[in-house]
Amino acid sequence: GAVVSQHPSWVICKxxxxxxxxxxxxxxxxxxxxxxxxFPKQSLMLMATSNEGSKATYEQGVEKDKFLINHxxxxxxxxxxxxxxxxxxxFYICSATDDPRGDTQYFGPGTRLTVL
Amino acid sequence: AxxxxxxxxxxxLSEAASLELGCNxxxxxxxxxxxxxxxxxxxxxxxxxxxxxxxxVKGIKGFEAEFIKSKFSFNLRKPSVQWSDTAEYFCAVKxxxxxxxxxxxxxxxxxxxx
Numbered sequence: 176g177a178v179v180s181q182h183p184s185w186v187i188c189k190x191x192x193x194x195x196x197x198x199x200x201x202x203x204x205x206x207x208x209x210x211x212x213x214f215p216k217q218s219l220m221l222m223a224t225s226n227e228g229s230k231a232t233y234e235q236g237v238e239k240d241k242f243l244i245n246h247x248x249x250x251x252x253x254x255x256x257x258x259x260x261x262x263x264x265x266f267y268i269c270s271a272t273d274d275p276r277g278d279t280q281y282f283g284p285g286t287r288l289t290v291l
Numbered sequence: 292a293x294x295x296x297x298x299x300x301x302x303x304l305s306e307a308a309s310l311e312l313g314c315n316x317x318x319x320x321x322x323x324x325x326x327x328x329x330x331x332x333x334x335x336x337x338x339x340x341x342x343x344x345x346x347x348v349k350g351i352k353g354f355e356a357e358f359i360k361s362k363f364s365f366n367l368r369k370p371s372v373q374w375s376d377t378a379e380y381f382c383a384v385k386x387x388x389x390x391x392x393x394x395x396x397x398x399x400x401x402x403x404x405x
Contacts, residue, residue, distance in 0.1 A: 179334070207391060216300075218381070218395040219335075234392075268335070277391020278323060278342070282335040 177203045179271050181283035188259055189291055196254045196286045198269030204249035205271035209280065210242075213266040225252055259290040293318040293386045297396035304372055305404050312367040312399050314356075314382035321387040324365040326356055327395075330378045338380075341365065352376070374405045 178201040188194050198208055207226050211219040223239075225231035225246035233239045241263075243255040252271075256263055266287050270280040298313040316322060326338040339350025346358040356367045365382060382396040 209391075209393075216398075218295075218397045221392055221394070224391065270335075272391070277393075278340070278385070279337070280391075280393065282327075284334040 177201075177271075177273075177281040179205075179269065179281045179283040181267075181269055181286050183286060184284060185287040185289075187289045187291065190260050191258055193255055193257045194259055194288060196256075196267055196269075196288075198252045198254070198271065198283055200250045200271040200273075200281070203271075203273050203281075205252075205273055206249065206275065207272050207277055208246055208252040209270045209272075209277075210244060210252075210254050211268045211270070213268060213285070219268060222254075256288065259288070261290045264288055264290045293322070293384050293389060293394045295382050295384050295394055295396035297380075297382055297399050299399045300397065301400045301402070303402045303404065306374055307371050308403075310367070310369040310372045310376070310401070312380055312382075312401070314365045314367065314396055315363050316365065316382075316384045317363065318384060318386045323385040323387075324356075324358060325383040325385070325393070326350065326354070326365070326367050327381045327383060328378050329381065329398075335381065338367070372401075372403050374403050377401060377403045 180199045182197045210222045213219045222237045223231045223233045231244035246252040268285040270282045272280045294317045324341045327335045341348045341358045349355045380399045383393045
């Protein structure tokens with residue numbers, strides 16, 4: 176089946192620094208990638224949708240200047256958390272699809288971000 | 292706006308017991324419905340999905356779900372659970388005007404004791 180990887184799987188950083196998380200589709204070309212955030216014991220919340228070669232579409236309440244998303248190729252999307260603060264600590268999950276309707280999404284294993 | 296509610300946050304069963312996890316959604320139009328499973332330390336995997344047609348949908352690993360439009364529900368069932376079914380289960384909905392955006396429920400942690 177389709178495989179999506181994320182790197183790193185966990186990261187610890189100091190407050191004020193920026194962190195980049197990569198999401199890759201390993202065996203298919205992902206026309207659309209999604210970034211989710213999951214707080215402990217809570218649901219996945221969609222942060223943004225990105226299509227290859229175009230600007231990401233952010234959900235209401237998500238700061239686009241803080242969470243920079245780049246989808247430069249059909250197999251790679253990156254999420255950069257700029258000037259991270261402790262409240263940004265969370266589990267970030269990406270998914271990818273090659274289905275124009277997005278009916279079938281393949282999820283990555285997630286990245287645990289801890290900001291000290 | 293669409294929303295999803297899962298009633299049970301933690302369910303504990305013994306092996307061979309029957310399972311039913313509740314899922315209710317809120318959306319005024321046509322929806323696509325999904326159940327995902329996340330085994331410990333693994334990524335989310337699709338269990339089953341409903342788009343149209345027969346409201347009783349069969350998925351992998353013996354799971355099934357029934358779409359009841361009048362109740363806005365899509366409950367997940369399995370007649371006899373196994374220890375290996377221990378995982379977190381998420382219901383999700385995609386409205387017809389939502390593009391490709393999925394909205395997830397809060398999740399239900401299922402623990403199956405041997």
